Amino acid sequence: MRIxxxxxALTLLIAGATSSxxxxxxxxxxxxxxxxxxxxxxxxxxxxxxxxxxxxxxxxKKAADSGDFDQAVASSKEAEAxxxxxxxxxxxEKEAWKALEIR
Amino acid sequence: MRSAIRFASIGFALAALALGSAPTAxxxxxxxxxxxxxxxxxxxxxxxxxxxxxDFVNGPYSMxxxxxxxxxxxxxxxxxxxxxDMGKEMFSKPFKNGKGYADCFPNKGIGIRQNYPxxxxxEGKVVTLELALNRCREANGEPPFSYVKxxxxxxxxxMAFTSRGKPFDIKIPNDPRAxxxxxxxxxxxxxRRGQLNFSCATCHVQSGGERIRAEVLAPALGIxxxxxxxxxxxxxxxxxxxxxxxxxxxxxxxxxxxQDDEYRDLEYYLSYVSNxxxxxxxxxRP
Numbered sequence: 097m098r099i100x101x102x103x104x105a106l107t108l109l110i111a112g113a114t115s116s117x118x119x120x121x122x123x124x125x126x127x128x129x130x131x132x133x134x135x136x137x138x139x140x141x142x143x144x145x146x147x148x149x150x151x152x153x154x155x156x157k158k159a160a161d162s163g164d165f166d167q168a169v170a171s172s173k174e175a176e177a178x179x180x181x182x183x184x185x186x187x188x189e190k191e192a193w194k195a196l197e198i199r
Numbered sequence: 200m201r202s203a204i205r206f207a208s209i210g211f212a213l214a215a216l217a218l219g220s221a222p223t224a225x226x227x228x229x230x231x232x233x234x235x236x237x238x239x240x241x242x243x244x245x246x247x248x249x250x251x252x253x254d255f256v257n258g259p260y261s262m263x264x265x266x267x268x269x270x271x272x273x274x275x276x277x278x279x280x281x282x283x284d285m286g287k288e289m290f291s292k293p294f295k296n297g298k299g300y301a302d303c304f305p306n307k308g309i310g311i312r313q314n315y316p317x318x319x320x321x322e323g324k325v326v327t328l329e330l331a332l333n334r335c336r337e338a339n340g341e342p343p344f345s346y347v348k349x350x351x352x353x354x355x356x357x358m359a360f361t362s363r364g365k366p367f368d369i370k371i372p373n374d375p376r377a378x379x380x381x382x383x384x385x386x387x388x389x390x391r392r393g394q395l396n397f398s399c400a401t402c403h404v405q406s407g408g409e410r411i412r413a414e415v416l417a418p419a420l421g422i423x424x425x426x427x428x429x430x431x432x433x434x435x436x437x438x439x440x441x442x443x444x445x446x447x448x449x450x451x452x453x454x455x456x457x458q459d460d461e462y463r464d465l466e467y468y469l470s471y472v473s474n475x476x477x478x479x480x481x482x483x484r485p
Contacts, residue, residue, distance in 0.1 A: 143461065145453035146394045178394070185391060193389040196400050198235075198242045 120169030128172035135179035258417030286357030303335035312362035359480030384468025393452030425482025
């Protein structure tokens, strides 16, 4: 479990580092934003959205509105990564919460 | 670069999730509320052997002598007095149809705070005092109040005041749905959420009595007995709904709507494990 989680974390780190180097177009932004929104919707279904995901989505939209698609893509990917982390949290906590219980 | 740093923080958060998920205790899947309540009280009374059981209702002010002295001084001119007066006036003022809050509650609403929330077997759900007050209003043709402050805080302040000193007496009827609601509340209390990966228990069990910046974290035992509260940080009164939603946003989680099932169940669980401790609301907190 720990190894797979850390692998995921490292993948996200690499994805984050490379995403900031890739030039973005409006189409790239739309695709990245849709993926982030879909992940955040899944987090909502699990009743576990993060405020930082919403902030990153808003930042993506603002950057796109001003024509800065590099930033818009980067913020969308950040939002997607945050949403996926919140999904992972909700899923793992379905059992993990019991470890904290007072007995 | 900034983006890469933020991604790195996500990576660390995930690593923390992995470490935090290591089981340290055996999980019991059959709910046993009386055993939970006993374990809850034992945990806090062992952790804070100098604090009397009934003093836990004073939250951070029960944690040391300096804080307790601050509380005594504050109680001479309590900041919740305005709200309490407003609540008393509102409670006695009839609705447009001539009826009033007293018509909606047992014992005309006086001295009953300690019995809320309760499990409504007809509805199959937990009913909190805040919810019952708004239902009373709507049943009498009045618009509901915001659940988080102002009028709702005033009304619950008055009702809590009429119950001061009465021990919490939350019942779990012999109904599997009630036990489910209790268990859901317990799960919510211990479940980590938000980007900071905190559960309610992270602050109010593991770190109760510790400082978080300038604040002293209240232990979870008796944490709802003083509600609603005047918080200096808020610059006003707040209800249980306000406390739950702001806790969620402080750990960077999107709060649910006040009185969503999860919050109702959480209130049920937290109130039940504080059974026997006196109602002390309305209260004041830093």
